[in-house]
Amino acid sequence: MSLMLTCPVxxxxxxxxxxYGGEDKGPRPEEDGLTPRAWCDYVHMNRCAAGPxxxxxxxxxxxxxxxxxxxDTTTNLEIQPPEDSE
Amino acid sequence: MFFRTRRLxxxxxxxxxxxxxxxxxxxxxxxxxAYYLAREHGMRDVAVIEKNYIGFGGAGRNTAIVRANQRxxxxxxxxxxxxxxxxxxxxxxxxxxxxxxxxNLNLVHSEAAMKAxxxxxxxxxxxxxxxxxxxxxxxxxxxPALNIAEDIAFPIHGAMYHPPGGVVRHDAVVWxxxxxxxxxxxxxxxxxxxxxxxxxxxxxxxxxTRAGNIRTGRxxxxxxxxxxxxxxxxxxxxxxxxxxxxxxMVTQPLKPLLNHVVSSGAYHVYANQTLKGxxxxxxxxxxxxxxxTRNSAHYIKHQAEALGEMLPCLRGVRFMRHWAGLxxxxxxxxxxxxxxxxxxxxxxNCGWGYFGFKSCAVVGKHMAAFMAGGxxxxxxxxxxxxxxxxxxxxxxxxxxxxxxxxx
Ligand SMILES: Cc1cc2nc3c(=O)[nH]c(=O)nc-3n(C[C@H](O)[C@H](O)[C@H](O)COP(=O)(O)OP(=O)(O)OC[C@H]3O[C@@H](n4cnc5c(N)ncnc54)[C@H](O)[C@@H]3O)c2cc1C
Ligand SMILES: [Zn+2]
Numbered sequence: 001m002s003l004m005l006t007c008p009v010x011x012x013x014x015x016x017x018x019x020y021g022g023e024d025k026g027p028r029p030e031e032d033g034l035t036p037r038a039w040c041d042y043v044h045m046n047r048c049a050a051g052p053x054x055x056x057x058x059x060x061x062x063x064x065x066x067x068x069x070x071x072d073t074t075t076n077l078e079i080q081p082p083e084d085s086e
Numbered sequence: 087m088f089f090r091t092r093r094l095x096x097x098x099x100x101x102x103x104x105x106x107x108x109x110x111x112x113x114x115x116x117x118x119x120a121y122y123l124a125r126e127h128g129m130r131d132v133a134v135i136e137k138n139y140i141g142f143g144g145a146g147r148n149t150a151i152v153r154a155n156q157r158x159x160x161x162x163x164x165x166x167x168x169x170x171x172x173x174x175x176x177x178x179x180x181x182x183x184x185x186x187x188x189x190n191l192n193l194v195h196s197e198a199a200m201k202a203x204x205x206x207x208x209x210x211x212x213x214x215x216x217x218x219x220x221x222x223x224x225x226x227x228x229x230p231a232l233n234i235a236e237d238i239a240f241p242i243h244g245a246m247y248h249p250p251g252g253v254v255r256h257d258a259v260v261w262x263x264x265x266x267x268x269x270x271x272x273x274x275x276x277x278x279x280x281x282x283x284x285x286x287x288x289x290x291x292x293x294x295t296r297a298g299n300i301r302t303g304r305x306x307x308x309x310x311x312x313x314x315x316x317x318x319x320x321x322x323x324x325x326x327x328x329x330x331x332x333x334x335m336v337t338q339p340l341k342p343l344l345n346h347v348v349s350s351g352a353y354h355v356y357a358n359q360t361l362k363g364x365x366x367x368x369x370x371x372x373x374x375x376x377x378x379t380r381n382s383a384h385y386i387k388h389q390a391e392a393l394g395e396m397l398p399c400l401r402g403v404r405f406m407r408h409w410a411g412l413x414x415x416x417x418x419x420x421x422x423x424x425x426x427x428x429x430x431x432x433x434x435n436c437g438w439g440y441f442g443f444k445s446c447a448v449v450g451k452h453m454a455a456f457m458a459g460g461x462x463x464x465x466x467x468x469x470x471x472x473x474x475x476x477x478x479x480x481x482x483x484x485x486x487x488x489x490x491x492x493x
Binding site for chain 2: 002003015016019020036037039040041044045046047048049050053073074075076
């Protein structure tokens, strides 16, 4: 399952250099008024889309950057952000 | 004329416009639930909606290992009942499920893990599940092919020995359950994809499929590794699940050399010898979620290296076939079974990861009772989805599993 990812610093590299960092769920919720439900959504809950997903990656065996990118989970290929994405 | 084939299950009539219950997913769990709905609860019109063919998913791809030596008091009784059901089902379905009761050896590779295993074994025994702790010499005696040398990556310190487990023929379970369900009037619609669930006033009103719409008040989403995506698309629920491709392979057939199912958490390897003589072995999960179900050179190499250390007699033996399927993993390594929350009539069954074969019959039995009566059976209650927002994860794993960002 060959995966190539584009690090913003190092460019396109072999996927095994990276650690997966989860689906992009927006900013970490504010501590003020944080409910167990909202925290759970942030730490555990996923959409598990079969298709385009925006997610976090960490260039573990490289420059150490954290960045987001889009990937199609059915093909394991990095893709351009879909038209309707924010 | 000599090999006239008879269909095991009936090809159903056209999709009806109304069913008492609709099950999305023709895997083991879906077929088992349909079987028990029809057999135990007298439900006349039950449909199983399967996008591809029954057994397409994990049902036809798993490595068929069964055991009941789980870690927590919520999980143990469920798996024990599951294990006890194989001989019962074999009789009931009048179909040989080929239960090879060879026993399991879960290898232990450190003194800390030996201590943890002591707790595991004691909990299992407390729940009436036979389980023993062995030291390395005893392991060697039982499984002479294992390497108990100290100069390997993960030396063997001992093992949990679980005699009642073993291997059941997974395809036979698919066929047997389909046969049984069909005999009790269940409609199995293959090549029919479910595309949506319609909800009216907070309750399920119907299921949309590529072959037409169905009116129904009850739907179960039980589509193995595909469940999480479907549940999000159709019910808008997010789940604490990561869907990963998991790989398995078999070697060329060999003369008998392995007497048990042997597994090692440290090497990420398990192996058993099939009745044909092949070493069936798995199962590494990809380090990032994906639905490709593709094998990788990376893990085939890993598997060969690990087996070569644990079972040196396998060095030079060839892998003949490899394949992959999906594992829908939860952070506490326990499944999610729930219903009527937040949508009345909508039931979900997922998060079975790489351990949903052994449990399929017992889940079908209790999910059917849940769907027929609307009341969650005691044994399924701990597995509800809200345990995550209550931050009461189950202790099937000592630490949160590491494909999530929070490790
Ligand atoms: C390589 C591997 C090894 C494993 N080893 C073991 C093991 O040794 N022991 C063990 O206990 N477990 C094991 N498992 C886990 C086990 O196989 C699964 O947990 C279990 O099969 C999942 O339940 P199921 O059979 O009901 O689902 P599946 O068989 O996955 O069925 C899901 C079905 O849903 C269908 N579907 C998907 N989308 C739709 C739709 N929109 N509409 C209609 N139908 C749809 C699919 O076509 C599929 O047939 C293993 C899994 C894998 C992949
Ligand atoms: Zn980099």
